[in-house]
Amino acid sequence: MERDLNFKKLIKMFILNIRLMILGGCICAVGLIFLSNVSQNYTMVKKVYLVYDMEKPEEENLSVRKNNYFDAYQNLFRSNFSWTSNNFTEEEKTRFNNVSIGVSSCMYTLTVNLPDGENLEKDEISFDKLIQESEHWMKQKFVDESLSVEVLSEETNIIQSGMNTVLKAMLGFIVGVILVLSVLFVVFVLDRKIRSSDDVNYYLGVDCLSVVDQQKGIDNLREVVLLNDAIIWGMTSTKQHSSKTTITKMLFEKLGVVGKKVLYLSVDPNISNDNIRDEVKFSNATVEDLKDVQKIHVDDWAQIERLIYSNEYEEKLKLLKEKYDRILVDIVALEENSISQKVCSLCDKTLLIVADGENDGEETATYLNKLSKLNIEVAGVILSEINIKRKPIRF
């Protein structure tokens, strides 16, 4: 899909999940310190200074012969010559199987990484033995009469590998934060849920009429309903528990406050008549009693289908249209029963309610297309932020 990354929303998501990042960083830092303490490495470095005694003064060939000697010496270690020797124990062979060799001018540097520092003195003795054995092998196997090699001196350095704990913790923390940021970014990018009016615009191709929560948004919706000539307004959603009934009730109340004669019609077997009457509150309503809150009472879906598809329902709606300024029809969710499409088709306009973070964008677009093909006039989409569920990753 060709869409622009919403950087503001991304940064907002990162800020909202800062605790998660800190947690990730701390876990990584602790883990790194623990792992590095488990594996303490030591590096033993020996510098062997050599002198080359040439019988013939052929200085121009010296570098070639030195290189040949060095290559042969390196091959000796690569072939793990100690493995065929009886002078080394199995443990020594294992500990010294990763000797690497560097050469510069007249010095060899032999480096070995030891898995632990339990007995460094013993390791140093073993290392010396290895070098002596290698020199013995070289004297036997590498014959160059013009070149003889003697060990002039040796230096040994033992370096305890590893950095200080604070630095490890910092590195671990940074790495942990980066990993959590990457996960959050992937979750953000893969998220196809509708969470903002931009998402409504992007996925559904229509404008978001209002973003409704407990405090605000309903006034905008009221203006939309009042400024339009349509009388019968269908209120539906794609999924259940989209706060459809709550928004319908809030709109019903707001319309009543401005003196409009409004009928609340519920075509949803999940809501009882008494529930509606108890919950709908009036402040400055001109409605004297609750007879304007009507529910089509049915026992089952079959009965409701018979009623909705009969002429009786259409006739009744025509009569009600003459009597009321506005009729709000609280319709069951589209995914629940296809009867909702029939009810919507009998409304002048339909409002589609989408719950923030609950509806998949493409799925909702499919429903919208379906409604459009059935010539159901959808006036717009309302984004409901009334019952936003708390999740581990916040958007």
Add this chain to the structure above:
Amino acid sequence: MKSIYWEKKEFKWWILLLCAYHFFPFITVRGSIIMYMWAYVCPMIYIIININYLKRVFSIISYSEILVPVISIIMLSCFSIIIPVAYGTNDLTYLTSAIMTMIKILIRMLFVVLVILKHVRNATKETYMKYFIFSCCFYILGTIIMLLVPQVKELFYNLVKEPELSKTLASDSRYNTRYGWGGFSGFEYTFKCVIAIIFNNYLIEKNIKNKRIWWMLGVTVVLLIGTLFYGRIGFLVALLVMFGLCIDLLKKRPRILIIAIIGVILSGVALLILQTRNEAVRAWFEWAFDLFLTFFETGKLETGSSNVLLNRMLFIPEIKTILIGDGMYSTVSGYYMETDSGLMRPLLFGGIVFSLLRYFSFYVLILINIIKNKAYKEWRGMYFWIGITCFIFEIKGEIIFSCLPIILWLGLFEYFSKWRKKDGTRFEF
């Protein structure tokens, strides 16, 4: 002016020179700071100036398959810090050399891509590929000039900043052809020539019915010469890649194939004669065709280099190393365990999981493009050959992180084209 390769106003000399520099960069010994600024700082400034463009690039990366290798690289970077610290080896060279080098190349490639998109009307992925092909040809031409005029080579030898080892190798007579304005040109350069051949093959297959396809085949010959100059493995892989093209030519343009084969045979004969009369040509000939000469003499398919590779570089490490690695990438003396094989080094560093993640970051892009483009046989074929080439090159040395920056941004062109069509206008900045 329109040609077999270029659409009207598609080709611009200054873009070619810019691409040639960034695909084959060099830093001078004197004034190296200025060169570093030119190579890195200027591209970054250009990218930042075109911030709207950069936002769109981020959007494309986020909502396309390009995100997968990017996330994999981030994970590899994190592991390349965790592993050496956890193991206590503190060898961060994998991060500082392998990954950081790749990121620097990625930024420079992005700069090249932005320049092409901004200054070439209706630029497509083929535009980028063409600039890559011609940059390679330009580099090969540079090498030929240096061979014909040794003073030019001498000038660049003193001018270009490179390690001592490279300078030593460059002065070896066997490696006379392994030099260009980028310094000693070996493994990576022959690889780029092969990638250019693969790109060129794609363009040939798209224009296979065109009468002027000869020019494209001519470019292939130049690139093949490049592989012979810089690395024998490139030549072998190029032959394999060309085999695929030959099958298509046999079906659709058999006459051209026959003429091309006759041309190759005649060139081979000419070369054989020339190498007997010229010492320099002979030295190169013996190096370039070492494998074939050894085969004719001994019946064995091997060279000194292949023997070193099989006997020394490739080996089975301990189980513990295979599973979790040793946390070592480099030592004071060079490569850890003295191997520079691309299969071995990441395995020795981080174990099998780390190694597989590295391959995943590259091959997932190849696979997605092959699967996604079922209707486009040439495009699928191109990605297939890139995958095979990288696999073969990896046995010899690490190449994945050199290839990834080249092919990663190909996808950008595709998405920019879609965006252009959606907006209905040429993309404006």
